[in-house]
Amino acid sequence: MNQYEVTFAGFGGQGIMTAGQLLAYAGIAEGKFVAWIPSYGPEMRGGTAYCTVVVSDTRIGSPIVTNPRGICVFNRPSFDKFEPRVKANGLFIVNSSLIDVTTSRKDINEILVPANEIALMEQNVKATNLAILGAFIGATDVVDFETMKNTITQKLGKRKELLKSNLAVFDRGYELAQKHAGQKEKA
Amino acid sequence: MAKVLMKGNEAIAEAALRAGANNYFCYPITPQTEVAEYMAKRMPEVGGVFLQGESEVAVGNMIFGAAATGKRVFTTSSSPGISLMQESISYMAGAQLPCVIVNIMRGGPGLGGILPAQSDYFQAVKGGGHGDYRLLVLAPSTVQEAVDLMILSFDLADKYRNPVMMIGDGMIGQMMEAVEFPDKDADPKPPDESWAATGAKDRKPRIIKSLFLDPVKLEENSWLLHEKYERMKKEEVRFELYKVKPENEFMIVSYGTMARICQTAIDELEEEGVSIGLFRPISLFPFPSTQILEEATKENVKALLTVEMSTAQMMEDVVMAVVGNRPVEFYGRCGGIVPTPEEVKEKILEMQKTYSK
Amino acid sequence: MKTEEQDIQRSAFVRPDSMTDVVTHYCPGCTHGVIHRLVAEAIDDLGLRERTVGVAPVGCSVLAYNYFNCDFLEAPHGRAPALGTGFKRLRPDMIVFTYQGDGDLASIGMGEIIHAANRGEKFTAIFVNNAIYGMTGGQMAPTTLPMQITTTCPTGRDMNETGHPIKISELLSTLTTPSYIERVSVHSPQHILKAKKAIRQAFQNQVDDKCFSLIEVLSTCPTNWGITPTEATSWVEDQMFKFFPLGCFKRPDDGKVK
Numbered sequence: 001m002n003q004y005e006v007t008f009a010g011f012g013g014q015g016i017m018t019a020g021q022l023l024a025y026a027g028i029a030e031g032k033f034v035a036w037i038p039s040y041g042p043e044m045r046g047g048t049a050y051c052t053v054v055v056s057d058t059r060i061g062s063p064i065v066t067n068p069r070g071i072c073v074f075n076r077p078s079f080d081k082f083e084p085r086v087k088a089n090g091l092f093i094v095n096s097s098l099i100d101v102t103t104s105r106k107d108i109n110e111i112l113v114p115a116n117e118i119a120l121m122e123q124n125v126k127a128t129n130l131a132i133l134g135a136f137i138g139a140t141d142v143v144d145f146e147t148m149k150n151t152i153t154q155k156l157g158k159r160k161e162l163l164k165s166n167l168a169v170f171d172r173g174y175e176l177a178q179k180h181a182g183q184k185e186k187a
Numbered sequence: 188m189a190k191v192l193m194k195g196n197e198a199i200a201e202a203a204l205r206a207g208a209n210n211y212f213c214y215p216i217t218p219q220t221e222v223a224e225y226m227a228k229r230m231p232e233v234g235g236v237f238l239q240g241e242s243e244v245a246v247g248n249m250i251f252g253a254a255a256t257g258k259r260v261f262t263t264s265s266s267p268g269i270s271l272m273q274e275s276i277s278y279m280a281g282a283q284l285p286c287v288i289v290n291i292m293r294g295g296p297g298l299g300g301i302l303p304a305q306s307d308y309f310q311a312v313k314g315g316g317h318g319d320y321r322l323l324v325l326a327p328s329t330v331q332e333a334v335d336l337m338i339l340s341f342d343l344a345d346k347y348r349n350p351v352m353m354i355g356d357g358m359i360g361q362m363m364e365a366v367e368f369p370d371k372d373a374d375p376k377p378p379d380e381s382w383a384a385t386g387a388k389d390r391k392p393r394i395i396k397s398l399f400l401d402p403v404k405l406e407e408n409s410w411l412l413h414e415k416y417e418r419m420k421k422e423e424v425r426f427e428l429y430k431v432k433p434e435n436e437f438m439i440v441s442y443g444t445m446a447r448i449c450q451t452a453i454d455e456l457e458e459e460g461v462s463i464g465l466f467r468p469i470s471l472f473p474f475p476s477t478q479i480l481e482e483a484t485k486e487n488v489k490a491l492l493t494v495e496m497s498t499a500q501m502m503e504d505v506v507m508a509v510v511g512n513r514p515v516e517f518y519g520r521c522g523g524i525v526p527t528p529e530e531v532k533e534k535i536l537e538m539q540k541t542y543s544k
Numbered sequence: 545m546k547t548e549e550q551d552i553q554r555s556a557f558v559r560p561d562s563m564t565d566v567v568t569h570y571c572p573g574c575t576h577g578v579i580h581r582l583v584a585e586a587i588d589d590l591g592l593r594e595r596t597v598g599v600a601p602v603g604c605s606v607l608a609y610n611y612f613n614c615d616f617l618e619a620p621h622g623r624a625p626a627l628g629t630g631f632k633r634l635r636p637d638m639i640v641f642t643y644q645g646d647g648d649l650a651s652i653g654m655g656e657i658i659h660a661a662n663r664g665e666k667f668t669a670i671f672v673n674n675a676i677y678g679m680t681g682g683q684m685a686p687t688t689l690p691m692q693i694t695t696t697c698p699t700g701r702d703m704n705e706t707g708h709p710i711k712i713s714e715l716l717s718t719l720t721t722p723s724y725i726e727r728v729s730v731h732s733p734q735h736i737l738k739a740k741k742a743i744r745q746a747f748q749n750q751v752d753d754k755c756f757s758l759i760e761v762l763s764t765c766p767t768n769w770g771i772t773p774t775e776a777t778s779w780v781e782d783q784m785f786k787f788f789p790l791g792c793f794k795r796p797d798d799g800k801v802k
Contacts, residue, residue, distance in 0.1 A: 021363065024192050028365045034192065036363035061451030063362055063444065066527050210634055236633045240626070241659035248623035248656070252599070252630025255617050260634070274620050282618070384615040384631070386638060388594035392564075394609045396600075396618030 002057055004142045005065040008132070009050035009082050010074025010095070015129030019072070020051035022133060026143040026151040027055040035063040048078045055142050070140060072132045073099065074115070093135050093177075095128065111135055111180050118172045124165035134173025139181060145174065190365040195330045195355065196221035198366050199263065199289055200229065202337035205369050207376040208259035208287065209235030212249040214242060214268060217301045218357040219291035222263040235375070243268040247275030254284040255395045257383025259341050259376050261287035265357075266295050266307050270315065276350055277316030280412070281397025283382075285344035287337070288322075289353045291360035294523040302523025303357035305443060308500035311354050312472045319409045321416045323351040323423060324471040326442045330364035336469070338369070343423065345379065347415055354471070356496055358444045358525070420473040428482070429453065431464030436487055437538060440466045440479060440505050441494040445526070449494050452531035463535055471501070476508035483509045489542040494531055495519040560584040562593045564613045573766040573773025576604060576672065578730045579739075580611055583641065583670055586744040587614070590751060596639040597631060599624040601653075603645035604678040622653025625660035628667040639750055640667040646687040647677045650710050654686075657716070661756050664721045668746045669756075671712060674763040675784060682768030686710040689787055694768070709787050713760045717793035722755050725794040729762040731777040735790075742792075755796040762788055 006023070008016045020036050027034040035054045052068060054060050070091040073079045079099050086092045088107045097116035115131035130152070137148050152170060157163050193201070200222045203211070211230060213223040223239065230237035236253070240246035246262055250272075253260040264272065269290045279286060290311065294304035307315075311324045323343050327333040333355060340351040378385070384393055399405035429446075430453055431438065441449045446467040453463045466482055468475050483491055491513055493502040499517045506515050518534040520526045559565060562584035570576045587593050596614040600606055602621035609616035619627045624642035632640045649657050649671050657669065676694055677683040683696040687709045691700035713727045724746060728739035739761060746757035762784050764776040771779060 021192065024363060024365075028190050028192055034363075034365055036192070037358065038361055038363075060364075060447070061454060062448040062528050063358065064448060064525050064527065066529070212630065238629070238633060240629075241655055245623070245626040245629075245656050245659065248620060248626035249630035249633075251619070251623070252617065252627030252632075253634045255597075255627070255631055256634045258634050260630075275623070278620050384597045384617060386595040386597070387614050392609075392613055392615050394616045394618065396609065396616075398606065398618050 003054065003060070004056070004070065004140065005052060005054045005068035006070035006072065006136065006142070007050055007052045007065070007068045007082060007085075008072045008074070008129075009048050009078035011077075012049050014074045015126065016049050016074060017051050019129040019133045020053045022148070022151055022155060023053045023055065023136075023143065025155060026148045027053075029147050029151060030143055032057060032143075033060050035060050037063050048075075048081055050078065050082075070136065072136055074128065074132065075099065076101075091136075091139055093132055093139070095132060097128070109139070109184075111139055111177055113173060113176060115173070118176075119169050121172070122165040122168045124162060124169055127166050127169040130166055130170040131173035134170040135177040138174040138177025190367050192363050193330060193366050194221055194361065194363050195333055196263075196291065196360040197225045198330050198334050199337050199353075199360075200225040201368060202334040203261055203287070203341070204229060204233055204235075206259065206338040206341040207374060208261050208341055209233055209375045210253055210258055210260040211236065212238050212240055212246045212253065212260070212262050214240055214246050214264065216265045216268045218293060218360050219263050219265045219289070221360070222289070243271035244274065247272035250286050250288075251275045251279050251284065254279060254286045255384045257378030257380065257385065259285075259345075261289070261341075263289040263291065265291050265293050266304075267298060269307060269310065273310075273316035276322070277314075277318050277320060278397050279350050280316070280320035280322065281318060281408070282395050283348040283412075284350070284395065285348050286350050287340045287344055287353065288350060289337070289355070292354055292356050294521060300523045301357065303444065303525055304496050304521055304523060305356050305445060306497040306500065306521055307354060308471065308495070308497060311352050312474070312504070320412055321419070321472055323347065323349060323419055325351070325353045325425070326469060326471050327353065327355055327359060328443050328446050328467065330359065330362060331366045333359055334366050334368060347419060348382070349415060354443070356444050423470055424473050424475045424478065425469035426475040426478055427467045427469060429465035429467065430457070430462070431466065431482060432462060433485060434487055435462050435464045436489045436542070437492060437535060438464045438466055438482055438488060439492045439494055439531070439535075440468070440501070442468045442471065442501065445494055445496050448526060448528055449531055452528040452535070455528060456532055456535060461535065461539070468501075474504045474508070476504065479505060479508040480510065480512070483513045488513060490514045490516055490538060492516045492518060492534065492538060494526060496525060497521050560588045562587040562596070562613050564611055566610060568611055569607060570604065571767040573764060573776055574604075575730045575763045578736060579670065579672055579761050579763060580608065582730070582736070582740045582743050583643070584612060585740060586747045587639075589744060590747055592639045592747065592751070595637070596641070599627050599631075599640065599642040601642070601644040601648035602679075603648045605643055605645060605672065606679065608643050622648050622651070623656055624648070625653065625656040625665070625669065628669075629660055629663070629665045632665060632667045636666070636753070639747065641670060641747070642667065643670045644672065645678065646671070646673045646675065646685045650686040650712050657712075657758075658719075661716045661723055661758065662719050662721050664723065664756050666750055666753060666756060668750050669758040670743065671758055671760045672763045673712070673760055673788065674765040675709070676765050676768050678765050678768055687712075687788075689783055711788065713758070713793045716758060722796040723794055724749050724755055724757040724796055725760075726792040727760040727762070727788060727790050729780055729790055731762070731764060731780040749796065760788070762790075
């Protein structure tokens, strides 16, 4: 990997910004260059909030990426807005709990993650972002699985009772993406 | 110290504390309000002065009063707020007071928008206020550089007893990147007793002012300031070259975040077999004119391209720098729209066609 | 050995340490000089000169820094309270006073003075009200009396067009933040003595780290009022008193509004 760009998009409260920041922290832990760029202003108040994270082995040029290699969408408005922007041969992770459509693009790898259901399975409704982040790491290895888990433990470890379920949700997302990759290889 | 992930605005705030600047006055405005919020929490920890003023007009003048103590003081704002501070900036330049002002620029004119822009270049570099004065103007392109330049800004302000302005587009303020700080907070810098208002004990009273009703005195003061600006031109020019090579036919001149976007365009063009260099001014005043001329007049260079998030402001300085030796082209977007690397590439390819004829 | 009589003469005729030995630029009959002296005497009496910083306005008293023998800042028009705030916040151990006219404080600097008072900035504001813009040659001020003639209301101030005189002391004393607000006059020896007491108290409050203080001083401008100095002193009492009654409007300890 030389450089990977990923956008997380959804509405406020879905942990979009946190998901991106966790990835950025994990990148720093691996000694990589990182940049995290939020959307800001009135557009944060409704509709789509999003952030883009760039993780690179070398100094990062443009922090603005029109067509990132990966995009994770958490709600329908984000699906509509960002689906066309995924780079060809890129990754598109869709929160299928809240989005009932799938892509018609043939040139991207779409993974459906029922993030809300996964979070509910661990009685942690707020952890949908970790299900998606888990799937993202499972599908890309932008940062190492262990680095990411250590980062989550470090950054979200203050509330011990939640940490366990947070990690469990992350694991489930990760496994789902790995399984998806396995199936794709077989096919 | 280990690297930490930090938003540009917060990193700027923290950098000021590391520079021993424990005095901050502010007024909220997007996209720089995080500096104020961060300072509101941090200042009590370091025993400094934090105050939210009633307007940018007042804040600028609070900085004026505070700077007269000789202690390090700063403020941050965004375009419309910086316009309101021009009064105090002009007075402080006239009265030779050191201070640091950060402008996290948004699109203008007027209320404009809140998205990133570089449209306050003229205001910063050519003097937004009245009178014969200049600010030292620095423009970071990464969060780390914002930290480094913030610390440098205080040293330069003290060195020249002049306001220093750091300008970054909204992205510099909002973006998070890994940054490293000097190990610990600097102790608050002791005030410079040689000129500050400290009480007329065992000395004559000091008057800190920009009023000189006698034209001879005012002219004297203006030339004194001018000498200072000439010294800055000799000692404070800062810039960076990226992939500037003798075989290049074109050179991009761009600053701040925009320069990073150009870097990406340059990298991609390189993969396609097109070699382009980037000249990135870091100090906008003093402007690296001599150095641009030197690079521009190298044998193979056919033309220059300035890329900005404005409608060609810095371009005027580039044109002046090359004094007619080479054509200077422009590409820019504004209003909060940021040019993409693809757009910059397209412009370069178009120039290639034009100039190979 | 000094006799008591000599002492009295000293206090009456010797220049206070806090004033410089220069001739002021003020017009004959103008009471700026008297007010300057009262401020300087208060600083002397309390032994504050060596740790005092004054902030000069834009207006007739723009050159005040030439007449006081202490450190001084020259502020943009109306912004003296902002400069005072910035300075005093960083140096609470020093004594800060602003000296402002009615155009400076009550017109262009209205925002700055209200917010400084409301924050309870612990400096002393000397507000000189002569109901007119002096330095620019006699234009209408926010404190100009109804039907008073100035160069920008040549037929007299029309209240329907330009409102009524702003009463700064009354206005500032409505703020909840504790402060000391008093209006005095310097048109007669008797009033001068009362003004001296108030100004001294305003500085004492700062020494005690107590509160924001503002002393509004009714002042004369025979030149721009177009009358003789003697007539001017009567005009203060006959005309200005109607709109600007003297008295203490607010004390830090009682917080009462008159």
